[in-house]
Structures are given as structure tokens and as C-alpha cells.
Amino acid sequence: MQHYFINQVLSVKQKVDLPKDISHHLIKVLRAGIGDQFQMVSADQQVYLAEVIKITSQHASATILRPLNMNVELPLKVTIVSGLSKKNKPDLIVQKATELGASQIIFLPMTRSIVKWDQKSGKKLRRLNEIAKSAAEQSHRNMVPKVRYLNRLSELTKSAYDVKLVAYEEAAKKGEQTQLYRSLTAAGRGDDLVAVFGPEGGISPDEMAYLADYDFQAAGLGPRILRTETAPLYFLSAVSVLTELS
Amino acid sequence: MQHYFINQVLSVKQKVDLPKDISHHLIKVLRAGIGDQFQMVSADQQVYLAEVIKITSQHASATILRPLNMNVELPLKVTIVSGLSKKNKPDLIVQKATELGASQIIFLPMTRSIVKWDQKSGKKLRRLNEIAKSAAEQSHRNMVPKVRYLNRLSELTKSAYDVKLVAYEEAAKKGEQTQLYRSLTAAGRGDDLVAVFGPEGGISPDEMAYLADYDFQAAGLGPRILRTETAPLYFLSAVSVLTELS
Known part of the structure; x- marks a missing residue:
């Protein structure tokens, strides 16, 4: 069933004039008619069953039938931090991280990043936030993860998190294979977790030292070398x- | 360090005339010189340190210095079976499944597959096996997963596997979230495991019933809906x- 996000709080029996993008999708893409049903997620992450009650050439209205009591969010709030990577890798990271339940995805330039965003970051972010919204609709999330850009690593360490990890290939090479398991099984429901992933060339020793100063734990992700977008x-x-699952 | 697969068994101190593709990569891409070192994986999955000893415009030779005792293979032999999906999804599945440790990747048409391979399967498979090789080099695997094509689901059930799973979205919707965990924690080292994933439209009830007859267990992959290439x-x-890790 089609799944849309709307930027307002909803209640049962409410009539809603649907915003332009949802109207357009219902009318032009789905060719919906009166009585067709869909899921609508309110600003407070509640999923409702809605029904089309009016359609013109440009706009659609719906009525809210009932709450669906669906919650597919991860028990932890996970922030993915990704060193800027090349080509369409950020697109793939945002799409897949959204499907897999991330709450927030942050891109930032790291020492070994080859690309720069700087002035382009506004345009890039609009595009990536669109990808997140579309993936969140498709995977029936209760929220659309926010995609952000930070100018430098030191801006990240200003925020508070309950669990702080950094994926480190060198840790994996030295046989460090238990930190991830220990951190995740020890985390409490609702904890804020952040995990940092390097760009194509990996995280530099200076960046590792800096993150260690802020209590980030180095964690291996198994013995195989994973690409920057796979980790x-x-x-x-x-x-x-x-x-x-366990 | 560069990592190549060679289709012969190697031994220490052996001199090897490198095949065309490795010679080409060393000479033209890496611009390697005498004394440069790289990793070479023999047909019996042993990784050796090798050193360039001779270079002409077209061919390179190397000597095998010592075994590196590297093993990054998963403790289980995992076969991924994927219903034919559209566009470049099979490329992404092969590349990422190789990075993540699959032993074998099988594509087959399923009831809800929109695309057909039939006559094209030979060409498609050559391309996908190239992608697997390249990804296996990059993730420093001990083997290159084999990519295969089967004409129908009934050819799959002729092979014997120790653990047989099928990813089923409907199972997840009904709250089935423990089969995967139970199957994986109960599996023994070296077990042959097969997991079937549907195409974009999912697995049909008839296919589920057929697989259930052959003792495939339905397993949920968490509460979010995953795309065919993400599952x-x-x-x-x-x-x-x-x-x-645990």
C-alpha cells in the first residue's frame, strides 16, 4: 500500500487537503480514484489509514480513517556519519541506510576524501533528502531520516551520543571483532548511537586519535575489507x- | 596491497609467468616495477606474498615469497539465490554479496520477475562473474564466488544444503523475527546454507509452498520492507x- 509522509499532526475523521507532491503522485502516477486507500504518516510518526474523498485535476483530499499502530523503527536512534565519497556513493548510502533504519545520515569531508562539497552542499543535500524521503516511503518507515552536512569532524563531537563507534579496518586486521557486538548488546532501548565511516581511503590516524579523545570506540566489521558505501x-x-531479531 | 586470483596451485620460491590480465593490470594500471610486492591467491584458496621479478611491455613474472595465512571466508558456505530483478540490480547484488562473503550467487526467473534472461544469460553471467572477481580482489577474499543462472526453481531443489531459508516479507509482517537468528546460531562451521530472495514483486504463495515442501524455512529480516537488492x-x-563477531 502507498505510504506518504505529511508535515502535520493527524487525527481520525480529519479531512486533509493533500499537499502538491502527494496530490500529484496520487493523481498522475497512481491514477487514484475516490475511495482508494493509502497510508499517511503524521509529523508525530503515527501511521494512519487514509481514503481519497475528492480529486480535481491538480489536487486531492483525503479523510483519516484509523490509526494503523505500525512501528518499524529500530530500537536505537542510529546516526551514520560518512566521510565524503565519490560519484553516486552518497546516493546509495542514503537510500540503503534509510531502508535499513537510520535516523540521521551526516556527510563530512575527511582527510582522505577526494571530493569536496563546500558550495555544492545545499544542492547535494536537497537531492539526498529527496532520496531519503522516497526510500522511507518505500520501506514504510515512521520517519524520514534527516541528511545533513558538517564542515568538519570537530562539529560532530559537539553533539552528545550514548554510544559512539568508529568503523576501523586496522582494528579488524588486528582481530578486533567483538566491540560492535558488545556495544550493541549493551545499548539500551532509545539510546542515541553514532557510527563514523571513513571515505574511500579510510580514516587517518589523526582522525582516529581525535575520535578516541572523544570516547569513540574502534569497531571491526568482520574480516573482509568493505567499501566505504558497504560498511x-x-x-x-x-x-x-x-x-x-534475537 | 594488490590482491590477484590465479588458477593454479602455488608453492614458495616458485616462479610464475603471470597470465595476461594480471600482467596487464600490474604493468599498465599499477605501473609496477621489479621488486614490487602483491598478494596472489592460489587455486586452493591460499594467499601468498609475491614479488615482481621480470617485466616486459606485455608480460610480468613473479616469485612466490611466503604464505600469508590469511582467511577471511565466512564460517558457513552461503549461497544467495535471487529472483531475476531489473536494471543493474544483479550487478549491485553480486558486487556487495561478494564483499560480504557469499560463496555462490544464483539468479533464476521467478513468477513475479519482470525481466527474462534466457538467451542473454551467457553474456550476463560473464559480466557478473567479472564483477565478482573484481569485488573479491578488492575485499581480499580467498575465493571468487561463482555466479550461476538456473532456468527454474525446481533446479535449485535438486542440490543438497544443510540449512535452507527463504526471506519472506509476509513472515516479517506477522512478527516472525526469530527464525534467522535461530537458524544461524544453530548452524555448524562449514555448513552449506542457501537463502532465497524474491524479485521486486516478492515470492509468490505457490513458490513459498514449493520451497516449504523442500524444507525451506521462512525467515523475516526485520520489520522494514527491504528492496530486492538490499535483502x-x-x-x-x-x-x-x-x-x-559474537
Whole structure:
């Protein structure tokens, strides 16, 4: 069933004039008619069943039928931090991290990043936030993860998190394979977790030392070398397996 | 360090005339010189340190210095079976499943597959096996996963596997969230595991019933709806987390 996010709080029996983008999608893409049903997620992350009650060439209205009591969010709030990477890798990271339950995705330039965003960051972020919204609709999330850009690593360490990890290939090479498991099984429901992933060339020793000063724990992600866009997907899957499936 | 696969058994002090593709990569891409070192994986999955001893315009030779005792393979042999999906999704599945440790990747048409390979399968497979090789080099695997094509689901059930799973969204919707964890934690080292993933439209009830007759267990992959190319990556990450990290 189609799943849309709307930027307002909803209540049962409410009639809603749907915003332009939802109207357009219902009318032009789905060719919906009166009586067609869909899911609508309110600003407070509640999912409701809604029904089309009026359609013109440009606008659609709906009525809210009932709450669906759906919650597919991870038990932890996970922030993925990704060193700027090349080509369409940020697109893939945002799409897949959204499907896999991330709450927030932050991109920032790191020492070994080859690309720069700087002035382009506004345009890039609009595009990435659109990708997040579309992926959140498709995976029936209760929220759209926020995609942000930070100018430098020192801006990240100003925020408070309950669990702080950094994926480190060198840790994996030295046989460090238990920190991730220990951190995730020890975390409490609702904890804020942040995990940092390097760009293509990895995280520099200086960056590792800096993060260690702020109590980030180095964690291996298994013995195979994962590409920069694959590591966050492994990590989010690990969060799900250890907090939702076991 | 560069990592190549060679289709012969190697031994220490052996001199090897490198095949065309490795010679080309060393000479033209890496611009290697005498004395440069790299990793070479023999047909029996042993990784050796090798050194360039001779270079002409077209060919390179190397000597095998010593075994590196590296093993990054998953403790289970995992076969990923993927219903034919559209566009470049099979490329992404092969690349990421290789990084994440799959032993074998099988594509087959399923009831809800929109695309057909049939006559094209030979060409498609050559391309996908190239992608697997390249990803296996990059993630420093001990083997290159084999990519295969089967004409129908009934060919799959002729092979014997120790653990047989099928990813089923409907199972997840009904709250089935423990089968994957139970199957993976109960599996023994070296077990052959197969997991089936549907195409974009999912697995049909008839296919589910057929697989159930052959003792495939339905397993949920968490509460979020994953795209056809994301589900196998979640699954392989789960295998790693539960067999390598805990």
C-alpha cells in the first residue's frame, strides 16, 4: 500500500487537503480514484489509514480513517556519519541506510576524501533528502531520516551520543571483532548511537586519535575489507540483527 | 596491497609467468616495477606474498615469497539465490554479496520477475562473474564466488544444503523475527546454507509452498520492507555478525 509522509499532526475523521507532491503522485502516477486507500504518516510518526474523498485535476483530499499502530523503527536512534565519497556513493548510502533504519545520515569531508562539497552542499543535500524521503516511503518507515552536512569532524563531537563507534579496518586486521557486538548488546532501548565511516581511503590516524579523545570506540566489521558505501549497510544490519531479531 | 586470483596451485620460491590480465593490470594500471610486492591467491584458496621479478611491455613474472595465512571466508558456505530483478540490480547484488562473503550467487526467473534472461544469460553471467572477481580482489577474499543462472526453481531443489531459508516479507509482517537468528546460531562451521530472495514483486504463495515442501524455512529480516537488492546484503551481514563477531 502507498505510504506518504505529511508535515502535520493527524487525527481520525480529519479531512486533509493533500499537499502538491502527494496530490500529484496520487493523481498522475497512481491514477487514484475516490475511495482508494493509502497510508499517511503524521509529523508525530503515527501511521494512519487514509481514503481519497475528492480529486480535481491538480489536487486531492483525503479523510483519516484509523490509526494503523505500525512501528518499524529500530530500537536505537542510529546516526551514520560518512566521510565524503565519490560519484553516486552518497546516493546509495542514503537510500540503503534509510531502508535499513537510520535516523540521521551526516556527510563530512575527511582527510582522505577526494571530493569536496563546500558550495555544492545545499544542492547535494536537497537531492539526498529527496532520496531519503522516497526510500522511507518505500520501506514504510515512521520517519524520514534527516541528511545533513558538517564542515568538519570537530562539529560532530559537539553533539552528545550514548554510544559512539568508529568503523576501523586496522582494528579488524588486528582481530578486533567483538566491540560492535558488545556495544550493541549493551545499548539500551532509545539510546542515541553514532557510527563514523571513513571515505574511500579510510580514516587517518589523526582522525582516529581525535575520535578516541572523544570516547569513540574502534569497531571491526568482520574480516573482509568493505567499501566505504558497504560498511554502513553492514553496520545497520548488525544493529537490526542484535536488537530486533534475537 | 594488490590482491590477484590465479588458477593454479602455488608453492614458495616458485616462479610464475603471470597470465595476461594480471600482467596487464600490474604493468599498465599499477605501473609496477621489479621488486614490487602483491598478494596472489592460489587455486586452493591460499594467499601468498609475491614479488615482481621480470617485466616486459606485455608480460610480468613473479616469485612466490611466503604464505600469508590469511582467511577471511565466512564460517558457513552461503549461497544467495535471487529472483531475476531489473536494471543493474544483479550487478549491485553480486558486487556487495561478494564483499560480504557469499560463496555462490544464483539468479533464476521467478513468477513475479519482470525481466527474462534466457538467451542473454551467457553474456550476463560473464559480466557478473567479472564483477565478482573484481569485488573479491578488492575485499581480499580467498575465493571468487561463482555466479550461476538456473532456468527454474525446481533446479535449485535438486542440490543438497544443510540449512535452507527463504526471506519472506509476509513472515516479517506477522512478527516472525526469530527464525534467522535461530537458524544461524544453530548452524555448524562449514555448513552449506542457501537463502532465497524474491524479485521486486516478492515470492509468490505457490513458490513459498514449493520451497516449504523442500524444507525451506521462512525467515523475516526485520520489520522494514527491504528492496530486492538490499535483502541479501542484510542477510549476509547477519551471517557475519552471528558467526564471526559474537
